[in-house]
Every structure is written in C-alpha cells, then in structure tokens.
Amino acid sequence: VIGEGIDRVDGKLKVTGSAIYSAEWPIARLAHGVIVQSTIARGELIELDTAAAAAEPGVLAILTSDNTPKLPQQGHAGVNPPAGRVLSLLQDRTVRYNGEPVALVIAESFEQATYAASLVRARYRTDIPALDMNAELARAEPVTGKILGQFEPASYRGDVDAALARAEVCVEATYTTPLETHNALEPHSTIAKWDGDRLTLYDATQYIYGVKRFAAKTLGIPDDHVRVVAKFTGGAFGSKGSAWSHVLLAALAARHVDRPVKVVLSRKQMFGPVGARPYTVQTLSLGARRDGTITAIKQDVMSSTPTFNRGSGESSGTFALESAIDELAYAIEIDPLEIRLRNYADIRRRGARRNWRVLRRWRVRRRTRAQCEKPPEAR
Amino acid sequence: MQPFEFITAADERSAIDAAARARFLAGGTTLVDLMKLHVERPSALVDINRLPLTQISELAGGAVRVGAMVRNSDMARHELIRERYPLLAEAILSGASPQLRNMATTAGNLLQRTRCFYFRDTALPCNKREPGTGCGAIDGFNRIHAVLGGSEHCIATHPSDMCVALAALDAVVVVRGRDNERAIPFAEFHLLPEEHPEREHTLNADELIVAVDIPSLPFARRSTYVKVRDRQSYAFALASAAVALDLRDGVVHDARIGLGGVATKPWRSHEAEDALKGKRADELTYRVAASAALSGAVPRRHNAFKIELARRTLVRALTRAGALK
Numbered sequence: 001v002i003g004e005g006i007d008r009v010d011g012k013l014k015v016t017g018s019a020i021y022s023a024e025w026p027i028a029r030l031a032h033g034v035i036v037q038s039t040i041a042r043g044e045l046i047e048l049d050t051a052a053a054a055a056e057p058g059v060l061a062i063l064t065s066d067n068t069p070k071l072p073q074q075g076h077a078g079v080n081p082p083a084g085r086v087l088s089l090l091q092d093r094t095v096r097y098n099g100e101p102v103a104l105v106i107a108e109s110f111e112q113a114t115y116a117a118s119l120v121r122a123r124y125r126t127d128i129p130a131l132d133m134n135a136e137l138a139r140a141e142p143v144t145g146k147i148l149g150q151f152e153p154a155s156y157r158g159d160v161d162a163a164l165a166r167a168e169v170c171v172e173a174t175y176t177t178p179l180e181t182h183n184a185l186e187p188h189s190t191i192a193k194w195d196g197d198r199l200t201l202y203d204a205t206q207y208i209y210g211v212k213r214f215a216a217k218t219l220g221i222p223d224d225h226v227r228v229v230a231k232f233t234g235g236a237f238g239s240k241g242s243a244w245s246h247v248l249l250a251a252l253a254a255r256h257v258d259r260p261v262k263v264v265l266s267r268k269q270m271f272g273p274v275g276a277r278p279y280t281v282q283t284l285s286l287g288a289r290r291d292g293t294i295t296a297i298k299q300d301v302m303s304s305t306p307t308f309n310r311g312s313g314e315s316s317g318t319f320a321l322e323s324a325i326d327e328l329a330y331a332i333e334i335d336p337l338e339i340r341l342r343n344y345a346d347i348r349r350r351g352a353r354r355n356w357r358v359l360r361r362w363r364v365r366r367r368t369r370a371q372c373e374k375p376p377e378a379r
Numbered sequence: 380m381q382p383f384e385f386i387t388a389a390d391e392r393s394a395i396d397a398a399a400r401a402r403f404l405a406g407g408t409t410l411v412d413l414m415k416l417h418v419e420r421p422s423a424l425v426d427i428n429r430l431p432l433t434q435i436s437e438l439a440g441g442a443v444r445v446g447a448m449v450r451n452s453d454m455a456r457h458e459l460i461r462e463r464y465p466l467l468a469e470a471i472l473s474g475a476s477p478q479l480r481n482m483a484t485t486a487g488n489l490l491q492r493t494r495c496f497y498f499r500d501t502a503l504p505c506n507k508r509e510p511g512t513g514c515g516a517i518d519g520f521n522r523i524h525a526v527l528g529g530s531e532h533c534i535a536t537h538p539s540d541m542c543v544a545l546a547a548l549d550a551v552v553v554v555r556g557r558d559n560e561r562a563i564p565f566a567e568f569h570l571l572p573e574e575h576p577e578r579e580h581t582l583n584a585d586e587l588i589v590a591v592d593i594p595s596l597p598f599a600r601r602s603t604y605v606k607v608r609d610r611q612s613y614a615f616a617l618a619s620a621a622v623a624l625d626l627r628d629g630v631v632h633d634a635r636i637g638l639g640g641v642a643t644k645p646w647r648s649h650e651a652e653d654a655l656k657g658k659r660a661d662e663l664t665y666r667v668a669a670s671a672a673l674s675g676a677v678p679r680r681h682n683a684f685k686i687e688l689a690r691r692t693l694v695r696a697l698t699r700a701g702a703l704k
Contacts, residue, residue, distance in 0.1 A: 039502035115380060118417050118501075 010232065019232045022204040023189035023264050030191070031060055033253045033263040034113040035246060036103035036120045037273070038095045041129035045093040045102055049121040053105055056119065058112035060257045063104040065090045068252055071218060075248070078217035080148065085275065085307060087245040089218070089252065095124065099272035104249050106257050110264075133279060133304050160285075163296035167287025171328045175284065175320040180277040182309050183270050186234020192250035193260035200227045203247055206240040214243045215251060241308035244274045275307025280316045284324035292332060292339040297321070380414050384423040391587065394427050395557055398585045401425040405448060406482035408475070409491040417501050418492075418508055432486075432589055435459060441595030444553075447486035447588045451541065452477065454485060464593060466602035466621045470544040470639075473606040476613050486588035488541045489552065489568065490580065494615050495535035496520065506532045507576040514576075522681035523617070526689070528643035529677060533576030535643060536615075537569065542645035544604060544621040545591065547637035553590040556583060562592070569644035598625035598633060601703050605696040606639070607688060616640030618689040620696035624660065631655040631664065638672060641689045648672040651693065665697040666690075 013019040038045075050062045061067075068090035071077065075089040088101045095102070103120055107113035130136045143153045164170060191202040199221070205211050208228040216223045233240060246263045254261040265274065280303045287296030299321060306312065329336040386401055388394035394403065401423035404410060413419035432446035435457045443459050454460055455471035475483065483491075492498065497505045497515035504513040516524050516534055524534040545565055552563040563581060570578050582588065602623035608614040619639035625632040634655040638646040651672035658664040669690035676686045 111380065115382065118381075 014232070021186055021189070021232050021234055022191065022202045022230055023186075023262060025191055025202045025229075027191055027193060027202075027260045027262075029259050031106050031108060031253075031257055031259045031261045032110040032113045033104045033106045033246075033250060033261045034110070034117040035101045035249065035263065035265070035269060035273075036105060036117045036122075037269065038098060038100040038102050038124075039122065040095055040124050040126050041098040041131065043095045043124045043126040045095060045122060046125050047123040048103060049123075050103065052121075053116040053119040056107070056112060056116040058108040059116045060106045060108065060259070061253070062116075062120070063090055063106070063249070063253055063256060064102070065093050067256075069255075072220040075218060077220065078214040085242060085244070087218070087243075087248060088273070089245060089248050097272065098129075099269070101245050101249060101273060104253055104263070106253050106261055110262075133302070134281065137302060160296050160298045164285055164287040164298065167295050168290050169288045169328070169332050171284075171286045171288075171324060171331050173284050173324050173327055175280075175282045175323055177277075177280045177282075177316045177319060179279040179304065180309070181271050182237040182239035182276065183267070184233075184235030184237060184239060187265045187267065187270055188240065188244055188246060188274055189262070189264040190247045190250040191260060191262045192247075192254040194251075194254050194258075197221065198225050198227070199251055199254075200229065201247060201251065202229045203243070204233055204236075204240055205230045205243070206233060206236045206238070207242075210241070211243045211247065215248060218248055219251060238309040238312065239274060239307070242275065246273075275309070277309040277312075277316065278304040278306040280304075280320075282317070282320040284320055286324050286328050288328055288332065290332060292329070292334045292342045294325075294328070294343050381417065381420045381422075383414075383421055386423060386425040387429065388425050388427050389429060391430055391555065391589070394425055394430060395555065395585060395587050397423070397425040398587060403427050403486075403587065405484040405487040406450070406479075407487075408479050408483045409487065413492060413499070416499055418499055427587070438592065443593045445485050445591045445593065447484060447590055449485045451475075451480040451483045451485070451488060454541075455480070462600070464544070464548060464596075464599050464602065466547065466599065466604045466623055467541065467544040467593070469604035470540040470606075470619075470621055473604060473616075473619070474540040485541075485591050488539055489545075489588065489591070490582075491537075491539055492579075493535035494523065494538045496523075498535055507535060507572070507579075510575070510577045517679065520681060521679040523615070524679060524682050525643045526641050526673070526676040526678055526682055526685050527638070527646055528571050530572045530574070530576070530643075532574060533572035533643065534679065535572070535576070536640060537642065537644050538615050539645060540604070540606060540616060540619060540639055542569070543619055543637040543639035545593070545637075546645040546647045547602075547621045547623060547635040548593050548596060548599065549635075551592040551594070552588060553592060554582060554586040555589050556586040560589075565645070566647060572643050596623065596635070599623040599635070601626065601700055602635075603696055603700045603703070605692050605699065607692050608640075618685055618692040620689070620693040622693070622696045622700045624655075624697065624700045626660050626701065629660055631658055631660050634668075636668070636672065636693065638689060638693065641673075641676070641685050650674060655697075660697075660701045662694070662698065665694045665701075668697065669693040 048064050054062055075091045079086055105113045105117040186204055189204045193200045203211055208230050212226045212228045213223055216226045250261050250263040283300040285298040288294045326336050329339040386397050402421040404424040404426045410419055432448040434446045436444050438444050451471050455468045461468045497503045498508050503515045506514050514533055525536045550565040552568045569580055604621045606616045606619040608616055616639045618641050621637035623635040634652045636648045636651045651668040654668040654671040672693055673686050673690055
C-alpha cells in the first residue's frame with residue numbers, strides 16, 4: 001500500500017457535489033436567519049428600529065434582546081472559563097465587540113432575510129473600547145486556575161533567572177504575532193429543528209458531542225434532547241471546535257417561529273464573532289554556553305483571548321522560540337541547524353539520525369547562503 | 380441586496396433609453412459585489428451583455444478599437460494587443476483571477492470602484508459613498524491608500540491595472556448618448572476626488588461607453604507592466620508601473636509612464652517622462668525619473684512606504700523595458 005495512491009473514502013462524494021454539508025440538508029418548511037451585527041466596539045444598545053425590516057415581504061420574525069427568551073445564567077450556563085467563550089445570545093443590550101450579534105432576522109428566503117437585516121437601524125451609547133492590548137496590560141489579571149480544568153497556565157522547571165545570570169551568552173528578544181482569523185471554505189452554518197422538546201442541530205462542527213452538551217446546558221434542557229449531525233466539514237482549522245453564537249441563535253429562532261431555521265455566516269461575518277488565533281507579545285530570554293548548549297529558556301507570553309485554532313498556542317509560541325534560537329545561533333556564530341542538533345534531547349534521537357542525510361543536504365544549502373550574508377551583530 | 384428591476388437591453392438604443400433610471404450591468408464583477416454589500420443600491424439594472432460591442436479591430440492610421448463589451452481575457456490575448464501594446468496585455472493579466480477576467484469587460488474595468496475599506500463598509504463614514512459623512516481613511520487605516528491625487532475628502536485609490544496602461548497609451552473613451560457620440564481623452568475621463576469624491580468620471584447619466592480607442596504608438600512594442608502587491612496573484616497593486624520606452628542609440632527619445640496602486644485615478648506621470656527624454660537609458664536616469672514621478676506624493680500614517688515602493692517599481696519597470704530587444 002505504501003507509495004500507492006488511495007482514494008479518499010469521501011473523495012468522490014465531495015468532488016461530485018453529492019456530499020451533504022450542514023447547510024445543505026433538505027428540510028421542509030425551512031426558514032432563514034440572518035444576523036444583524038453591532039457597528040460599534042463597546043457600549044449599549046439604546047434603540048433598535050426593526051419596523052422597516054419587519055414590514056418587508058417574507059419576514060417571519062426579528063429576534064432582539066426584547067423578545068428572546070431569557071436563558072439560564074444569562075446564556076452562560078454552558079461556558080467553561082477561561083477557555084470557553086461567552087456567546088452573544090441577545091440576553092442584554094450590552095455591546096462588547098464590533099460585529100457582535102444584536103438581532104436575528106428570520107424570513108422565508110435567505111435573500112429576504114439579508115435585505116431585511118440591512119434595514120435594521122441601531123442607536124448606541126458608545127463607550128471607549130479597549131483596542132490596544134499593551135495599553136490594557138496594567139489592568140489585566142493573570143489567569144491562575146487550570147485551563148479547561150487540565151492545563152496549568154504557566155510552567156516552570158529549575159531556576160531560570162539564576163541560569164540566565166550564569167550563562168556565557170544571553171539573547172533576549174520580543175516577538176509579536178498578529179491576530180489570525182481562521183476562515184474555512186465552508187463558513188459556519190447551522191440548521192436547527194425542533195420536534196417537540198427535542199432539538200436537532202445540523203451543524204458545521206468538528207466536535208458533535210461538544211456542541212450537543214454545550215447547546216443542552218445553554219438552553220437548559222437534558223443532553224439527550226439534543227442531537228447534532230455533521231456528516232462533512234468543509235475545513236475548520238480548529239474554528240469549528242466550539243459552538244458559536246449562531247448555533248444557539250438558530251435554535252432560539254426555530255423555537256420562536258416554530259419552524260426549522262438555517263443560519264449561515266457570510267464571509268464577512270467570519271471575521272470577528274467566531275474567534276481567532278490570538279495576538280501575542282512574547283519575550284524570549286535564552287542563555288547558552290559558547291558551544292551552543294542551551295542552559296536557560298524563558299518564554300514570557302501575553303496573549304489576547306484565544307479560541308481553538310490549528311495548533312493552539314503552539315504555532316505562535318514555536319515561531320517565537322525558534323526565532324530566538326536563530327538569534328542565538330547568529331550571536332555565537334553557529335549554524336542554526338547545528339545549534340539545534342547540539343541541543344537535541346528527544347528520546348527519538350535515532351529517528352533523527354535516520355533523517356541525517358536530508359538534514360545534511362539542508363545544512364549545505366544553509367552554509368552556501370550564509371556565505372553571502374553577514375551575520376547581524378550579537379545582541 | 381436591495382430589490383431592483385432587471386431590464387435586458389436588446390440594442391444600444393434601448394440601453395441608452397433606460398440609462399437615466401438604471402445602472403448598466405456588464406460583467407458585474409464590481410457592481411454585483413457592491414450590491415451585496417449594500418454599497419451600490421440601484422433601483423434598476425439594464426443588462427447590456429447582448430450588445431454586439433465585442434470586437435477588436437484596427438482603425439485607419441494604425442489605432443486599435445476595443446469594443447466596450449470585450450472581456451478582459453479576450454483583450455489580453457488578442458494578437459493586436461499582445462504585439463502592439465505588451466504593457467496593456469501584461470497589466471490586464473496581472474489583475475484579478477482568470478474567472479473574473481473572463482467576465483469583466485473593457486468599459487466595466489474603467490468604471491470599477493475603489494477597494495477602500497471605508498467605502499465598502501456601510502457602517503463607516505465615506506465621502507465617496509455618502510457625501511458629507513467624512514473620510515474614515517485619512518486618519519484611519521490607510522496602508523492601501525493613495526499618495527498621489529488625494530484631497531482632504533478622499534484618498535481612495537483607483538484599483539484598475541488595465542487603466543494604468545491605457546493612461547500611458549493616451550487611450551480615448553468613445554461614448555454614445557441619446558443624440559450624440561463623443562470621444563473623451565483618457566486623462567479627462569477619470570476625475571480627481573477634490574471636493575466631490577462621489578464623482579469619479581465625466582460620463583453623463585445617459586451615456587454608454589461603446590469602445591476604447593488606443594492610438595498607434597510604435598514604440599509601445601518596447602513596454603512592460605510591473606505590479607507589486609502583498610501576494611503574487613489575485614491581489615490589488617500596492618504600486619504598479621506601466622512604461623513604454625522609445626530608445627535611440629541608448630538615449631531615451633520618448634517615454635510613456637503610468638502608475639497604479641498609489642493614486643486616486645489611473646496616473647499618468649508627465650514629470651517622469653520629461654525627466655527621461657534626451658537622457659541616457661541607465662539606472663541613474665531611471666531613478667531621477669522615479670523621483671520626479673513621486674515628487675508630489677503626500678504620505679499618510681500607514682502608506683508612506685508606498686512612495687519608495689512606487690519609485691522602485693518604476694525603476695524596475697524602466698530597467699526591464701530598457702533591456703527589451
């Protein structure tokens with residue numbers, strides 16, 4: 001089998017268009033929900049004028065904080081801080097971020113709902129938003145509890161400050177990574193359908209059991225009253241590991257109009273209300289001997305509120321760590337690959353040797369390049 | 380999308396008759412997108428896709444006439460365009476994606492709207508979209524905005540690549556109204572934003588673009604288009620340069636220079652052309668010309684880099700054109 005092409009089990013279904021994605025289930029009497037978003041980043045909704053939207057043909061209802069049923073714990077029942085996200089389920093009039101859902105227009109067709117949503121007019125009391133993480137750090141408090149009940153928010157081994165003080169060579173550098181939005185080809189989408197007190201969610205998710213439990217808790221109904229269906233997922237990058245606001249809004253809307261309701265986020269709505277890989281500021285301090293042996297690593301990370309994404313924490317963190325190791329290599333004039341091999345401490349060392357020929361080819365190329373480049377001054 | 384009336388024009392006459400109350404729909408690659416964003420809200424569209432304005436032909440005297448409904452792909456691949464105006468073919472092929480170029484038309488390209496973030500988001504102020512609401516970009520995020528031709532009311536760039544080459548080529552826009560036909564020189568077709576950024580061109584409400592004429596310019600065989608952008612395909616220019624050089628014994632006898640990505644309209648730089656004429660075709664000359672081209676540039680908070688980038692883009696384009704056989 002090795003070396004031979006294998007057809008993907010779902011390959012034919014996908015390339016022929018016969019795979020059914022979550023927004024594509026043929027459901028009778030389906031209505032369409034379109035989210036209206038805030039246009040300010042922080043404040044209070046003073047007035048939401050829905051009269052023009054409600055008068056449009058095909059409009060069935062408009063959910064706002066005035067007519068949305070109050071949920072247990074203001075809709076926070078399923079939230080597991082600090083990793084869990086507080087959703088925007090029209091429980092109050094507070095605006096916490098730009099693009100936050102402030103209403104849901106439900107209509108016979110997607111086009112009618114989209115147009116009616118554009119007619120909803122909001123008036124706000126605007127507060128000054130916190131837009132600069134660095135400026136807010138002075139007022140920030142560290143997370144001390146275990147994340148998701150499992151992970152320590154910080155880890156220590158040995159006495160890093162003492163090791164840095166003793167090190168023959170020190171490198172310190174600060175790296176920033178921008179907020180990176182995950183944008184799968186298939187946008188977030190949900191069809192919610194009630195049969196009596198039982199809810200079926202056809203949801204674009206990577207985690208059907210998570211959505212089931214989260215939806216049940218949030219709505220205050222038993223777990224086994226919720227069924228989540230996701231036959232195919234059109235890309236996710238981790239973004240579909242959580243249930244976002246639209247999932248519960250679809251459920252609330254379906255109950256409100258007593259019909260199945262579909263909510264599909266527009267491409268524009270994929271930026272903002274559905275999380276992202278966080279903005280980070282990372283300060284790296286490395287201590288080493290002149291021969292390249294690393295004796296101390298200190299990685300101090302500040303991050304905006306993260307959500308699940310591909311390689312959560314690892315992608316941003318590895319970028320900073322590996323960049324600092326490169327700086328260290330230049331500082332002591334050792335090939336960047338060599339310094340890694342000298343510090344290679346994995347139990348699978350033999351595996352690394354098997355790859356030695358590949359690595360050597362890579363190293364030759366690095367050296368050729370290095371001859372043309374003047375190494376930067378050691379810091 | 381706002382509900383609208385849809386009219387299909389069987390011929391030019393009926394299209395022009397409908398023009399006063401409807402917007403022309405050609406390829407739809409700008410208009411339909413902006414209607415979905417509620418930026419464009421026409422009450423009626425008149426579909427002109429059946430009009431037979433799809434020919435590219437040679438006129439007396441060596442000029443080339445391109446029909447208004449010629450698709451960008453067809454124009455870029457046409458023998459007359461490829462051979463006589465390489466800068467134009469290259470400019471078109473550097474823009475958008477194959478699918479978009481297969482739909483987008485010559486006339487539509489002239490009328491495409493800016494990619495300014497503030498223009499495209501109805502929650503934000505924009506003097507171009509809603510006159511008098513202010514400009515979000517001047518004190519906002521303006522990395523992609525213009526350093527040339529801006530005003531205190533608008534610094535949005537014209538996004539076209541094709542138009543940059545047409546500006547360099549002194550193209551002529553042929554338009555027809557109810558009772559008249561007129562020819563608008565390219566430099567007079569697009570307007571600077573000045574006090575009225577909502578006015579982008581000099582076309583009257585009842586006029587239909589029927590063709591673009593490209594005058595004969597034998598030295599345009601030595602020409603090229605260089606486009607610099609955040610990624611190598613399917614992105615708008617941060618800076619671009621369309622150049623044609625008439626070299627005689629290593630000296631620049633004549634030159635045409637257009638700049639894109641940095642200006643509020645397709646930008647012709649006569650300053651750079653004058654700086655080149657009579658000078659040796661070498662790097663020093665090109666640098667002097669590039670400095671002349673950007674001498675009037677006004678940087679904003681995030682787009683100052685465009686001034687040096689545009690200079691280098693122009694030097695690269697001149698160097699490339701100068702080396703052509």
